[in-house]
Amino acid sequence: MVSDRGYVEELADVEDDFDRWYVEVVRKAEMADDSPVRGTRIIRPYGFALWENIQRQLDDRIKATGVENAYFPLFIPKSMLEREAEHVEGFAPEVAWVTHGGNKKLEEPWAVRPTSEAIICPIYSRWVQSYRDLPILINQWSNVVRWEERPRAFLRTVEFLWQEGHTAHSSLDEAEERTLQMLEVYRDLCETELAIPVVPGLKSDSEKFAGALRTYTIEAMMGGKHWALQSATSHNLGDHFGRVFDIEFLDKQGERHFAFNTSWGLSTRIVGAVIMVHGDERGLKMPPRVAPTQAVIVPIWRKDNERADVEAAVERVRSSLGTDLRVKVDLRDDKTPGWKFNDWELKGVPVRIELGPRDIQNEQVMVVRRDTGEKQAVPMAELPGVLPTLLDEIQANMYESARKMLEEKSERVTDYARLKERAAGNEGFSYVYWCGSEECEDKVKAETHATIRCIPLEQPGESGPCIVCGTTSDTEVIFARAY
């Protein structure tokens, strides 16, 4: 029912109980549903439509850098997965195994891919003999399985969807360049399309990808508890995988070298980020550029004779908007307008267009923004011009709000007690100097549950005492709790 607030009451309070709010909004907005299989979730059409829009934007950007799509198998023979020692060790606890085919026990078990380096690299080995065969630039859209405890829709599920790019290069410098290039692609995607500001940075050794030389990440700040979410990663694998999977080539001088690899991925987890960064007490708030529905038209009428006029006007308005915008008309006659308003707000549709008898009289529509709640009358004839601009404004405003949150909930901390206080109080990102030792990193983690999210690429260019041991360091890191 509706309370004094004037909107859905059945949603947990976004400030008081953010985790519960998340679970509820995911379900009520029909983003995802529970599944009968432990740890997995069903992505419903509305949630999948968002993913598809993100996918399209990212796919275009990836291809624009010269990468092609391909597809490698879901299964990896045990011996292959085990070739790279650090890699296996890192993933061992979360690998699902196929031990039987039909009624027959397999001679060698197959791993269900937790990521595909171990199946892709051996193939690259076959394709590469000469420096002329490099670079190899391939991406695949796939599902992977990681046997996680504690599933949360989109954020952490046993099976999830993602893209994983895998490249091979003739030099470490070129691999590093590609690693950073893809990190930039992710940053641009998040900030431009999803209105999510991120902090690009390097992972500490303890947080990096199993088997990587270096892992870069973009970290975003979620709403509610201001925890961090690792939103995409890009790894420079050095020649570790080239060596163990024997990706060898002859250079111009006829000398033998191992190839240098990169891999980089962004998953359906990002959908969780969109939900948590932008959502509010009324529900979701979709960034216009990727919103499954950018505007919804709600007809309003009382009597049947009004209905015919209104629905005709609605159709005129809808067709005047063309096909470039994703516009939906809500013709349901078993729901009242008020019910629909709440429903579309819960689903986060950026713009609502109300059209009733009074509007027809005035040759106008009422236009309501989801981000600010602002309502204005717009002459019907002007709507096709106004709407795209309005969507751009909403996109910009949503980015700006998220940026403000990131700024306001980030603090440079020099006092260890303050760091603890901030972690305990869900106060966001703490920027601190760190000496680089794992002991100091672990101590903070053990005492505050905050981890090093990244070493931001943008450094202050000064030095200061390590937050734990006091050793002078010029490395600043972000400590925060993370999903």
Add this chain to the structure above:
RNA sequence: CGGGGAGUGGCGCAGUCCGGUUAGCGCGCCGCGUUCGGGACGCGGAGGUCGGAGGUUCGAAUCCUCUCUCCCCGACCA
């Protein structure tokens, strides 16, 4: 994997301690009518065997044993 909580129509819950009529309630759903500018209302109706298995008993949602699942808090993670 450790600690805590919970499984009862689609959803949210009551009933369980102290076994005993046809297992209730709100929302939702179906039909009809009145409604419709911020989650409308009336009347009529459908739908559960109480997570699962076993046991105790004349009788089990309720007691006992085993088991599965989900949620929250910790250890590990895109």
